[in-house]
Structures are given as C-alpha cells and as structure tokens.
Amino acid sequence: MSVESLFPRLEALLPKVSKPIQYVGGELNSTVKDWDEATVRWALMYPDAYEVGLPNQGVQILYEILNELPETLAERTYAVWPDLEALMRAEGVPQFTVDAHRPVRAFDVLGLSFSTELGYTNMLTALDLAGIPLLSADRGDDDPIVLAGGHAAFNPEPIADFLDAAVLGDGEQIAIAITEVVREWKAEGSPGGRDELLMRLAESGGVYVPRFYDVDYHADGRIQRVAPNRSGVPWRVHKHTVMDLDEWPYPKKPLVPLAETVHERFSVEIFRGCTRGCRFCQAGMITRPVRERSITTIGDMVEAGVKASGFNEVGLLSLSSADHSEIGEVAKGLADRYEGTNTSLSLPSTRVDAFNIDLANEFSRNGRRSGLTFAPEGGSERMRKVINKMVTEEDLIRTVTTAYTQGWRQVKLYFMCGLPTEEDADVLGIADLARKVIQAGREATGSRDVRCTVSIGGFVPKPHTPFQWAAQADHETVDRRLKALKDALRGDKEYGRAIGMRYHDGKPSIVEGLLSRGDRRVGAVIRAVWEDGGRFDGWSEHFSYQRWMDAADKAGVDVGWYTTREREENEVLPWDHLDAGLDREWLWQDWQDAVNDVEVEDCRWTPCYDCGVCPTMGTEIQIGPTGKKLLPLTVV
Amino acid sequence: MAQRLRVRYAKRGRLRFTSHRDISRAVERAVRRADVPVAFSAGFSPHPKISYVGAAAPTGVASEAEYLEIGVTREYDPDRLRAELDDSLPPGLDVLDVVAATSGSLADRLECSAWEIRLPGADPALAGEAVERFNAAERIEVERLTKKGMRRFDAREVVLNLHAIEGGETTAGQASSQSCVILRMVVRHATPAVRPDDVLTGLRLVADFAPPSPPEVTRLAQGPLDVHIGGPADPFGPDRDTTRGGETGPAGEHVDGDL
Numbered sequence: 001m002s003v004e005s006l007f008p009r010l011e012a013l014l015p016k017v018s019k020p021i022q023y024v025g026g027e028l029n030s031t032v033k034d035w036d037e038a039t040v041r042w043a044l045m046y047p048d049a050y051e052v053g054l055p056n057q058g059v060q061i062l063y064e065i066l067n068e069l070p071e072t073l074a075e076r077t078y079a080v081w082p083d084l085e086a087l088m089r090a091e092g093v094p095q096f097t098v099d100a101h102r103p104v105r106a107f108d109v110l111g112l113s114f115s116t117e118l119g120y121t122n123m124l125t126a127l128d129l130a131g132i133p134l135l136s137a138d139r140g141d142d143d144p145i146v147l148a149g150g151h152a153a154f155n156p157e158p159i160a161d162f163l164d165a166a167v168l169g170d171g172e173q174i175a176i177a178i179t180e181v182v183r184e185w186k187a188e189g190s191p192g193g194r195d196e197l198l199m200r201l202a203e204s205g206g207v208y209v210p211r212f213y214d215v216d217y218h219a220d221g222r223i224q225r226v227a228p229n230r231s232g233v234p235w236r237v238h239k240h241t242v243m244d245l246d247e248w249p250y251p252k253k254p255l256v257p258l259a260e261t262v263h264e265r266f267s268v269e270i271f272r273g274c275t276r277g278c279r280f281c282q283a284g285m286i287t288r289p290v291r292e293r294s295i296t297t298i299g300d301m302v303e304a305g306v307k308a309s310g311f312n313e314v315g316l317l318s319l320s321s322a323d324h325s326e327i328g329e330v331a332k333g334l335a336d337r338y339e340g341t342n343t344s345l346s347l348p349s350t351r352v353d354a355f356n357i358d359l360a361n362e363f364s365r366n367g368r369r370s371g372l373t374f375a376p377e378g379g380s381e382r383m384r385k386v387i388n389k390m391v392t393e394e395d396l397i398r399t400v401t402t403a404y405t406q407g408w409r410q411v412k413l414y415f416m417c418g419l420p421t422e423e424d425a426d427v428l429g430i431a432d433l434a435r436k437v438i439q440a441g442r443e444a445t446g447s448r449d450v451r452c453t454v455s456i457g458g459f460v461p462k463p464h465t466p467f468q469w470a471a472q473a474d475h476e477t478v479d480r481r482l483k484a485l486k487d488a489l490r491g492d493k494e495y496g497r498a499i500g501m502r503y504h505d506g507k508p509s510i511v512e513g514l515l516s517r518g519d520r521r522v523g524a525v526i527r528a529v530w531e532d533g534g535r536f537d538g539w540s541e542h543f544s545y546q547r548w549m550d551a552a553d554k555a556g557v558d559v560g561w562y563t564t565r566e567r568e569e570n571e572v573l574p575w576d577h578l579d580a581g582l583d584r585e586w587l588w589q590d591w592q593d594a595v596n597d598v599e600v601e602d603c604r605w606t607p608c609y610d611c612g613v614c615p616t617m618g619t620e621i622q623i624g625p626t627g628k629k630l631l632p633l634t635v636v
Numbered sequence: 637m638a639q640r641l642r643v644r645y646a647k648r649g650r651l652r653f654t655s656h657r658d659i660s661r662a663v664e665r666a667v668r669r670a671d672v673p674v675a676f677s678a679g680f681s682p683h684p685k686i687s688y689v690g691a692a693a694p695t696g697v698a699s700e701a702e703y704l705e706i707g708v709t710r711e712y713d714p715d716r717l718r719a720e721l722d723d724s725l726p727p728g729l730d731v732l733d734v735v736a737a738t739s740g741s742l743a744d745r746l747e748c749s750a751w752e753i754r755l756p757g758a759d760p761a762l763a764g765e766a767v768e769r770f771n772a773a774e775r776i777e778v779e780r781l782t783k784k785g786m787r788r789f790d791a792r793e794v795v796l797n798l799h800a801i802e803g804g805e806t807t808a809g810q811a812s813s814q815s816c817v818i819l820r821m822v823v824r825h826a827t828p829a830v831r832p833d834d835v836l837t838g839l840r841l842v843a844d845f846a847p848p849s850p851p852e853v854t855r856l857a858q859g860p861l862d863v864h865i866g867g868p869a870d871p872f873g874p875d876r877d878t879t880r881g882g883e884t885g886p887a888g889e890h891v892d893g894d895l
Binding site for chain 1: 650651653654655657658661662664665666667668669676682684695696724726727728849850
C-alpha cells in the first residue's frame with residue numbers, strides 16, 4: 001500500500017511558523033527511496049529541534065547505512081516546535097518525515113536516538129502526533145516498533161513503558177540485523193503479530209524488550225529483582241561494539257541542511273571509546289574499548305566529505321581527540337592538505353597538556369588564535385583525584401602559560417559542581433586556579449590582554465559509572481557553592497575582570513538525575529509532565545522545574561530518593577540487567593578508590609586494570625600507530 | 637580579485653521557505669563544491685566575496701529575480717559559472733543568468749520590483765473592488781513591525797500598477813487546483829520597503845478584503861523602472877556584451893503584456 005506525501009497539507013501551515021525551512025527537507029545528500037520497493041522502512045528520530053538533531057552523527061550514520069541496504073528505506077523526523085505542533089493538531093496533520101513527508105506511523109520501525117534524557121517528553125509529542133499509542137502495551141500490528149538507542153538507552157527504564165525495544169552500544173551492525181529480522185518476519189506474513197516480532201528480536205540477545213521483563217520491588221521501594229517473564233528471553237542484554245571503524249567509514253556523504261544548525265561542519269569520528277577512566281563520564285565507561293580509525297581512513301573521509309558537502313570546517317571527533325595514537329600526523333597532514341583553502345580544522349575535547357597547544361597551533365596555521373578550551377573538571381587537586389581526572393595544578397598552569405605565550409588570548413576552563421565528596425573549598429578552588437592562570441599569563445606575556453572563562457556544569461551521577469551509587473548534590477548546595485564562587489571572582493580587584501564565569505543553576509540537573517537513574521515508576525512523571533505541556537526540556541526557555549516537581553508529587557514519586565540518596569553495594573539498580581561489559585565489582589572498587597583519592601591509569605599505556613569490558617564483550621583495544629602518513633591531495 | 641560576476645537566481649517551490657541567511661550559506665557551499673575560484677577577503681577570518689544585491693524576497697516568498705555578485709580570482713566564463721553554480725545548488729535555488737560586471741552599481745539599477753500575489757479561493761469580484769479602491773486612494777497608512785520597531789508608512793504611493801486577474805495556472809512550482817485571484821503589481825523600492833504583505837494590509841484597510849488562505853507571493857522581476865512598459869527593465873542590460881546583441885535578458889518577461 002502506498003503512502004501519500006503530507007507535504008501539501010503541511011505547506012499550508014508553513015507560512016505561519018518560525019523557521020519553516022527546517023520542515024521542508026531536501027538537504028543535499030538526503031535520500032528519498034520508492035516506498036513500494038522497500039520491504040523494511042525505518043523512521044529515524046532525533047528527539048530535539050531540527051537545528052540540534054540534523055548534525056547528529058548517529059542518525060546520519062544509520063540513515064546512510066540503512067538506505068544503502070536493498071529493499072530498505074530510512075527517513076528522518078525531528079521534534080516540531082510548539083507553534084507547528086499547535087497547527088498540526090488543529091489541522092490533523094500527523095508527525096511526518098522530512099525526506100518524503102510520509103506519516104511516521106506508516107513505517108515499520110521508529111528508531112529514536114537519545115543522547116540525553118531531556119528528549120523524553122519530545123518523544124511523547126512525536127508519538128502522539130503520529131497517532132501511535134503512547135504505551136507499548138496499547139499498540140497494535142499497524143504501529144511501528146518504537147526502538148531507542150543512544151547513550152541514554154543504557155538505562156531506558158524510565159521510558160520502558162513507552163518503548164517496544166532498546167539497543168545498547170554501536171548501532172551500525174545491530175540496525176542491519178534488526179532490519180533482517182523484520183524483513184524475514186514480514187516475508188513470512190507477519191506470523192504471531194507484533195508480539196512474535198518482539199520475541200524474535202529479544203531472543204537474539206542484542207535487543208532489549210522491556211515488556212518481557214518484570215520488576216519486583218521491596219516494601220521500602222528498592223528493586224528486589226528484574227527477571228524475564230517468559231522463556232527464551234535472556235537474563236541480561238548486551239551492548240554492541242563495532243570493532244573495525246575502517247570498515248564503517250560513515251558518514252560518507254554528510255547531510256547539508258539549508259536551515260542553520262548548531263554544528264556547521266563535517267565531522268569525522270577519529271576513534272570510539274575512552275579508557276582515561278574519568279569516573280563521572282558515562283560515555284567513557286560505556287563505549288570501551290578504544291578503537292581507532294586509521295590515519296588513512298580519516299584522510300579519505302575528510303577528503304570525500306568536504307567535497308560532497310562544501311563545508312568549510314572539519315571536526316575531528318572523539319571523547320579525547322588528542323589521544324589518537326597518530327594525532328600529530330593527522331593534524332599536520334590535514335593542515336598541509338588544506339592550507340590556503342579556507343578550510344578550518346577543529347579538535348573538540350582536548351586534554352590539558354602542552355602537546356595540545358602544538359596541535360592547536362597546527363590547526364590555526366592560517367587562522368586566528370582566539371580561544372583554547374581545557375577541562376580540568378575539578379577545582380582542587382583532591383577533587384581531581386576523586387574523579388580520576390589526572391591533571392595537576394602545575395600541568396594546567398604550564399599548559400595555559402604556553403598557550404598565552406604562543407598568541408592565544410582566551411582560555412576556557414570547564415569544571416563541574418556537585419561532585420561526590422565535594423566541599424565548598426573545592427569549588428572556591430576554581431577561583432584560585434583561574435587567578436593563577438591569569439597571573440601566570442600576564443607574567444609570561446608581559447601583557448594584561450589575557451582572559452580566562454570558567455564554565456561550570458552541574459554533575460549528574462550516571463548509570464554504568466563508579467558514581468552510579470553516589471548521592472547527587474541537592475540544587476540548594478550547588479547554587480550556594482556557585483554563588484560563593486561568583487562572589488569570590490567578582491570581589492577580586494586584581495584578576496576578577498580578566499575572568500568570566502558561565503554556569504547554570506542546579507535545578508535542571510536534579511531532573512536529569514531523576515531521569516538518568518530512574519526506574520519504571522518514573523515513567524508516570526514523564527507522562528504527567530508531557531500532559532501538562534512539557535516540551536523541549538533541554539532548552540532553558542521551555543524547561544520548568546516546578547512542572548517536574550508537581551508531576552512527581554502527582555505520581556507519588558520521591559525525587560530525592562532517586563537523586564540525592566546514596567545507594568548501597570548490594571542494591572539492585574534499575575539497569576543491572578543491561579550489560580555495558582563493565583564488571584560490577586570493579587565499578588564498586590573504583591567507587592571506593594574515588595572516595596579514598598586513589599587514581600587509576602589509562603590501560604592503553606599501563607597494564608589492564610580489569611574493568612571487565614574486553615573479556616565480557618570479546619573485544620580488545622585497537623590503536624595504532626600504523627606509521628602511515630597523509631600524502632598531499634592531487635590538484636585537479 | 638580579477639572579475640566580478642553578476643548572478644540572477646530564483647527561489648522556487650519549497651525553497652521559498654529559505655531565509656536570506658539560509659541562501660547565503662547554501663551559495664557559499666555550492667561555490668566551494670563547484671570549485672569556483674571565488675576571491676576571499678583579507679584578514680583573520682576571510683570570507684568569500686559574495687554580496688547580495690537589493691532587498692531579499694522575504695522568507696516564504698518565491699522569486700524569479702534575486703541578485704548577487706561573486707568576485708573571482710581569475711577571468712571566468714559567465715555561462716560556465718551559470719551552469720556550474722546551478723548544478724551545485726539544490727533544485728529550487730536556480731541560477732538563471734550570469735553576466736560579467738561592467739561599470740556602475742547593480743544595486744542602483746534595482747529601482748522597482750514586479751510582484752505576483754496568488755490568492756487561492758478568493759472572490760474575484762471582491763478582489764477587483766478592493767483593487768479599485770486601493771488605486772483610487774491617495775495615501776494608505778499601514779503598520780508593520782520592522783527591525784526598528786513598529787513603523788507606520790504609506791503603502792500607496794510607491795505602488796505603480798496594481799490589478800487583479802482571475803486565474804488557475806501555476807507559478808513557481810506551487811500547485812493550486814481551486815479558483816484563484818492573481819494580483820500583479822509594480823512597486824518602487826523605498827525605505828521602509830513596501831512589501832506585498834503591506835499591499836494586502838492596504839486592501840484590508842480600504843475594502844475590508846481578506847484572503848481566505850495564505851497568499852502565495854512571487855517576485856517576478858527587479859530592475860530599473862522602464863516608463864514605457866510601466867515596470868522593471870533588465871538590470872543586466874548595461875553589462876551585456878554588445879557582441880551578443882541578439883540575446884536579451886529574461887528579466888521582465890513575466891510582466892510584458894500584462895502591464
């Protein structure tokens with residue numbers, strides 16, 4: 001059965017909304033395939049505004065891989081802003097894809113990529129606009145399989161009732177595997193309906209189907225156990241790991257939007273995973289081991305991507321890009337290739353050391369040396385030991401001084417507030433550090449024209465990290481410490497004016513904490529917030545703390561119990577049946593080490609410390625050097 | 637910079653929803669993909685020398701006559717640029733005409749615009765009457781929120797020619813099956829600019845005329861005011877190579893005959 005384009009009906013609404021171009025589609029390198037020739041059809045959603053969702057690497061990679069498969073099509077859909085949502089409701093226009101403007105409900109799978117929990121309410125809007133029942137239990141054979149991925153899917157329990165399935169880890173191979181399961185089931189005439197399809201996915205061991213697991217609770221509210229409720233369903237569901245990134249060189253043809261988006265560049269992931277062992281960092285824990293993309297593949301991808309997109313900026317992405325074993329050669333090779341072409345290179349996520357200044361200098365060869373960013377994360381030496389961010393004050397001062405003397409005028413430093421064991425003095429230490437940075441910068445350059453901005457985020461304990469047992473700091477504490485820091489900086493006559501401070505208040509972190517470490521009972525809060533009009537919770541102008549607290553009250557959920565309560569070793573955590581490969585005993589030991597200021601070295605350069613991932617997942621660290629170099633591009 | 641090339645382009649169909657900034661990013665990228673030897677400004681953050689001439693058609697308004705100038709580092713064949721840039725831009729941003737700049741400012745030549753406003757489902761008799769009253773008025777004050785806040789200005793004087801016709805055909809890729817009133821007009825450029833929506837506001841003020849569905853607006857041409865045709869002439873006229881005398885610019889073709 002063919003599906004009609006919703007565009008003519010949507011078009012009539014577009015003159016009345018802001019930034020209508022975001023709903024029009026037609027991006028360069030986007031794909032529209034024939035509906036009837038496909039047997040498996042995916043709608044891929046990034047549950048935030050188009051301007052945030054379009055550049056998302058995960059969605060772009062899966063979009064391209066799925067569309068390369070025969071008899072398979074993939075289209076994209078994003079959260080619509082409230083102005084269009086109101087018009088769509090008034091005119092009965094359902095949630096649509098931007099590629100061919102097909103109704104989302106007509107697809108076989110709706111795949112949602114959650115980088116953050118704050119997209120949960122947007123998922124409910126999309127389901128509701130699509131005409132898909134919000135609860136998995138209410139869906140019928142005509143509804144798509146609603147499938148979540150992304151980092152937040154490592155604890156999908158708060159949205160378990162809204163999901164049919166979730167996958168953990170790298171999506172490339174499992175998306176193809178799911179496609180084949182769906183294709184086979186449809187070819188057989190969809191035997192057993194939706195339930196059998198979900199069962200086939202669950203049996204594989206690589207797809208989590210929440211409805212096949214029951215959660216029992218103790219009288220005091222803690223989880224007693226999570227267990228399969230039918231035979232054939234595995235007790236634990238494992239994450240997926242792509243082992244050879246050179247075999248998966250996506251995106252090959254990046255989407256180039258007409259609308260303005262948050263990242264206007266071509267991004268290449270230069271490696272996946274990180275074993276630095278920062279204890280607060282969920283990404284570093286759940287994406288292990290480190291798998292590098294080779295220098296030659298990086299060079300080929302950059303060349304093809306720039307040509308196919310016309311972007312004038314290339315971003316080399318990873319969790320700590322300077323750690324690539326051949327980053328020096330990559331930087332020099334790319335800088336040579338693109339010298340004089342007005343193509344700029346950027347390296348987000350850098351460490352604090354002098355080598356990074358060399359890299360930054362290489363990347364800014366023909367540009368301006370404006371600002372450099374480092375992330376010490378903790379304000380005091382002790383705090384940095386607790387979080388295993390191995391940066392000494394001397395390292396930081398030396399690195400920043402080098403940057404100032406080499407012409408960089410502005411240094412940005414990232415910190416967190418509300419870390420486990422943190423005291424007021426640790427946060428005030430940020431002011432001391434910033435003062436010393438400016439002082440050293442002025443001495444080294446003989447100029448007062450050096451600036452430093454401290455940017456402070458609220459810490460949220462995350463599942464599958466050593467801090468998963470920790471008590472989150474309440475927002476009053478965080479706000480009090482931030483105010484004390486602000487006063488300290490403002491009151492500093494000598495250095496205060498050279499130091500800027502950026503921060504957010506502590507309330508959104510509490511909601512993020514509730515959603516991060518919540519269990520299935522938190523789903524009622526999400527639904528109540530959404531019913532009360534909650535949308536775009538990642539946007540401060542749309543976020544309402546009061547709305548979340550009211551909804552929690554209504555649902556009988558004690559927010560403090562989920563956020564500021566420290567867990568004991570033996571408590572069953574909502575995500576214990578989801579396997580990121582990390583050994584639970586190792587995580588607990590690392591939590592104890594944190595409290596005792598004991599540091600752990602990176603296993604790329606020191607012996608294995610038994611986090612458990614490689615043996616459990618059958619993976620191993622894959623790093624260079626390959627010894628290869630980037631040759632100059634031939635001029636046409 | 638060795639040469640300046642003047643480009644006339646259209647924004648059509650779905651791409652009428654692009655804003656001026658969207659177009660500027662799309663053109664920059666298209667130029668890079670097509671390997672056009674565009675000149676860059678000097679300084680710390682070099683920018684390609686691409687400038688947009690005249691007031692851009694607003695977001696949501698289609699156009700057959702938008703203009704930009706590109707500086708190139710070596711002599712470049714205008715026809716080659718037309719073909720390459722058109723290939724490189726997404727369908728809907730279509731390059732129609734390219735000439736090498738001679739002396740004189742292109743901006744100064746863009747004195748007036750010819751507009752078409754399609755009003756699907758509107759009553760032809762009511763529209764005709766509203767147009768008559770509009771034309772009969774000497775001054776029609778309208779208000780619009782501009783960048784400088786709410787402005788009040790006359791929307792009548794700069795409207796040189798406004799008439800309504802009945803029609804059902806399509807322009808700019810916008811399909812319309814139902815009966816439809818088409819307004820055509822020539823508006824002299826002024827500050828603040830009188831835009832098609834200001835004229836619609838004027839029609840509402842003088843005759844309480846309000847279209848039943850969103851108007852579909854297209855800029856048909858821009859150029860120097862030609863008193864003989866009562867509308868814009870080809871702004872590339874002075875730039876065109878005399879050896880190619882047989883070729884005349886397409887600007888104004890949509891309004892010939894109707895005005």
